[in-house]
Amino acid sequence: MKPLREKLSSLVAEAFRTAGLDPSLGEVVVSARPDLGQFQCNGPLPAAKAAKANPRQIAQAVVDRLAHDDVFRYVSVAGPGFINLSLTDEFLATHAREMRSDQNLGCAPVASPQRIVLDYGGPNIAKPMHVGHLRAAIIGESLKRLARYLGHDVVGDVHLGDWGLQMGMVIAELARRRPDLPYFEATRSGPYPSASPVSASELEEIYPTASQRAKADPGFAEAARQATFELQQGRPGYRALWRHLVDVSVAELKADYDRLEVGFDLWLGESDAQPWIPPLIERLRAGGHARESEGALVVDVAEAGDAKELPPLLLLKSDGAALYGTTDLATLDHRVRDLGAQRVLYVVDKRQADHFTQVFRAARRTGIAPPAVGLEHIGFGTMNGSDGRPFKTREGGVMKLRDLLDLVTAKARERIREAGVARDYPPDEVERIAQLVGIATLKYADLSNHRAKDYIFDLERFSSFEGRTGPYLLYAAVRTRSILRKAAEAGLVPGTLAPAADDVERGVLLTLARYPDSLHAAFENRAPNILCDYAYELATAFTRFYQEHHILSQTDPARRASWLGLCDLTVRVLLQVLELLGIRVPERM
RNA sequence: GCGCCCGUAGCUCAGCUGGAUAGAGUGACGGACUACGAAUCCGUAGGUCGCAGGUUCGAAUCCUGCCGGGCGCGCCA
Numbered sequence A: 001m002k003p004l005r006e007k008l009s010s011l012v013a014e015a016f017r018t019a020g021l022d023p024s025l026g027e028v029v030v031s032a033r034p035d036l037g038q039f040q041c042n043g044p045l046p047a048a049k050a051a052k053a054n055p056r057q058i059a060q061a062v063v064d065r066l067a068h069d070d071v072f073r074y075v076s077v078a079g080p081g082f083i084n085l086s087l088t089d090e091f092l093a094t095h096a097r098e099m100r101s102d103q104n105l106g107c108a109p110v111a112s113p114q115r116i117v118l119d120y121g122g123p124n125i126a127k128p129m130h131v132g133h134l135r136a137a138i139i140g141e142s143l144k145r146l147a148r149y150l151g152h153d154v155v156g157d158v159h160l161g162d163w164g165l166q167m168g169m170v171i172a173e174l175a176r177r178r179p180d181l182p183y184f185e186a187t188r189s190g191p192y193p194s195a196s197p198v199s200a201s202e203l204e205e206i207y208p209t210a211s212q213r214a215k216a217d218p219g220f221a222e223a224a225r226q227a228t229f230e231l232q233q234g235r236p237g238y239r240a241l242w243r244h245l246v247d248v249s250v251a252e253l254k255a256d257y258d259r260l261e262v263g264f265d266l267w268l269g270e271s272d273a274q275p276w277i278p279p280l281i282e283r284l285r286a287g288g289h290a291r292e293s294e295g296a297l298v299v300d301v302a303e304a305g306d307a308k309e310l311p312p313l314l315l316l317k318s319d320g321a322a323l324y325g326t327t328d329l330a331t332l333d334h335r336v337r338d339l340g341a342q343r344v345l346y347v348v349d350k351r352q353a354d355h356f357t358q359v360f361r362a363a364r365r366t367g368i369a370p371p372a373v374g375l376e377h378i379g380f381g382t383m384n385g386s387d388g389r390p391f392k393t394r395e396g397g398v399m400k401l402r403d404l405l406d407l408v409t410a411k412a413r414e415r416i417r418e419a420g421v422a423r424d425y426p427p428d429e430v431e432r433i434a435q436l437v438g439i440a441t442l443k444y445a446d447l448s449n450h451r452a453k454d455y456i457f458d459l460e461r462f463s464s465f466e467g468r469t470g471p472y473l474l475y476a477a478v479r480t481r482s483i484l485r486k487a488a489e490a491g492l493v494p495g496t497l498a499p500a501a502d503d504v505e506r507g508v509l510l511t512l513a514r515y516p517d518s519l520h521a522a523f524e525n526r527a528p529n530i531l532c533d534y535a536y537e538l539a540t541a542f543t544r545f546y547q548e549h550h551i552l553s554q555t556d557p558a559r560r561a562s563w564l565g566l567c568d569l570t571v572r573v574l575l576q577v578l579e580l581l582g583i584r585v586p587e588r589m
Numbered sequence B: 001g002c003g004c005c006c007g008u009a010g011c012u013c014a015g016c017u018g019g020a021u022a023g024a025g026u027g028a029c030g031g032a033c034u035a036c037g038a039a040u041c042c043g044u045a046g047g048u049c050g051c052a053g054g055u056u057c058g059a060a061u062c063c064u065g066c067c068g069g070g071c072g073c074g075c076c077a
Helices: A004-018 A044-051 A055-064 A089-101 A132-149 A165-177 A200-216 A218-233 A236-260 A270-286 A324-337 A350-365 A401-419 A427-447 A470-489 A503-513 A515-524 A528-548 A557-580
Strands: A028-030 A039-041 A072-078 A082-087 A115-119 A153-157 A290-293 A296-299 A313-316 A343-349 A374-380
Touching: A004 A028, A004 A039, A004 A055, A004 A082, A004 A089, A044 A055, A044 A082, A055 A072, A055 A082, A082 A089, A089 A503, A089 A557, A115 A132, A132 A153, A132 A236, A132 A343, A132 A374, A132 A401, A132 A427, A132 A515, A132 A528, A132 A557, A165 A200, A165 A218, A165 A236, A200 A218, A200 A236, A218 A236, A236 A401, A236 A427, A270 A290, A270 A296, A270 A313, A270 A324, A313 A324, A313 A350, A324 A343, A324 A350, A343 A350, A350 A374, A401 A427, A427 A470, A427 A528, A470 A528, A470 A557, A503 A528, A503 A557, A515 A528, A515 A557, A528 A557
Parallel strands: A115 A153, A115 A343, A343 A374
Antiparallel strands: A028 A039, A039 A082, A072 A082, A290 A296, A296 A313
């Protein structure tokens, strides 16, 4: 089925056409002045400019050709030449009925689905996930669900940071602490113990320590570089040790992502790209794309019109080691050739914008990414503390994701106790509800910020349950379900939607009709905050409705059944949008 | 220095491919629980959209300059 706005736009476009005007100007949008109409068309203004005519006369000419009494209740020309449109309640109700019987709730899949690889992880082995990883995970998860819902074929890859200098740091630090471990015997080639020599908690502590040591001690920094190089060269002890580190770390990461309800289809990492690097380098050398510069091997990426000079992408350091960009190019090569990606989206901190410009350009020049393959860096803003500086805990350290989740969940538990509503629920259900409320709070608070903007990480805000928050949306959905449940207990079933009887009910139907628009806008702009806005608007419109109209005590059976139908459609749309945000709703709360 | 991003109500933020009277939440104030759940709803107050020009019938939105803040700029990821 067609979205409401498209139905209206094609009617108005047809009127433009018969008036001898450009039909593309007939686009209809939701009115900015609800007191004057439900929808508006601004097309007469640009049409008048093109025709050097009076816009109000143009608007009137269009209106005169717009005779659809079954669709429009009211059509008028206003201001400098706006066309205001309001629908008949019958037409609006018919549209809502179609939505209700459509399996996609009126949001048709895209015309040309693509295979999309979405890279939204980037957690580092040996570093605990902290609040900085939150955004990539939840923005990426939402975009993945949205793209999939719209019909795209999406592969989500965690793209682990499991290679490079950080691994060398951990190895060097371990060698310092426990030189007697068999992994450090230079001549040995195995076998090695099957159990990891380090625990998850030790691993979390070891990297920060090593990183600080490297800053203070040039000798240690050199040892870390050397270890990195030898790991890359395949030194058996280091490889065996590395395997342990990865396994221990991945188990922890999976637990954190599970708790966040963020999932990946692929658990590949930078290390998986390493075997692809030597042949790729050969290809680039043979193709004349790579050149020596200051001892390193580089691909030039500067272009004539650049506002600033972009340094070349470094493939190999002067010591022959591969770098970040090299791994990214090799990974991209794999995604295009082996995974068949038609579009690759990178949900990564926007501070890496230059890096992605380099990688994308290098990929274009070298043919790794043919022109038909879309490459996008979906940058997101930095998370700061309330002082506007990068976020730190009160003790000055980074806050672990796990601690944040615990904190929000504890707040949710407290709130549930205060509200007293779940007094007679089993304790394990209360706990499940607290988890869901915590996740909803966190995700909604983060996703409702525009993706690209820096934002203040405010614990108060992240654990607020009132107003425009995740819990508000859960509450709205749960209460609506509760009405349907009580109706079912009384033997009442949702029925055919009747035309709206007042502005509040009309408002719900109009908001429901915007559902496909909001999904498409959210995906096209890679902006989940558009979904957040929509979910909130739908929830408030409906909450207002049931606050003003008592559904179960309505004595007219047809009206009562229609209102229950409205509950049914609203809750289905709301649950779907929440699912696209990665927010799950409890049965009751 | 060069480049990118940001500056909207006391606070936190939407709105930015130009459209009419700039919206939410929060905080403040006032109202609504003998009916489907008050984590709710209704209302009031609150704005030189950083500043100055420009383009346009029309600018928070586009362009230029300035002020303020953040970030990035070759061998870390």
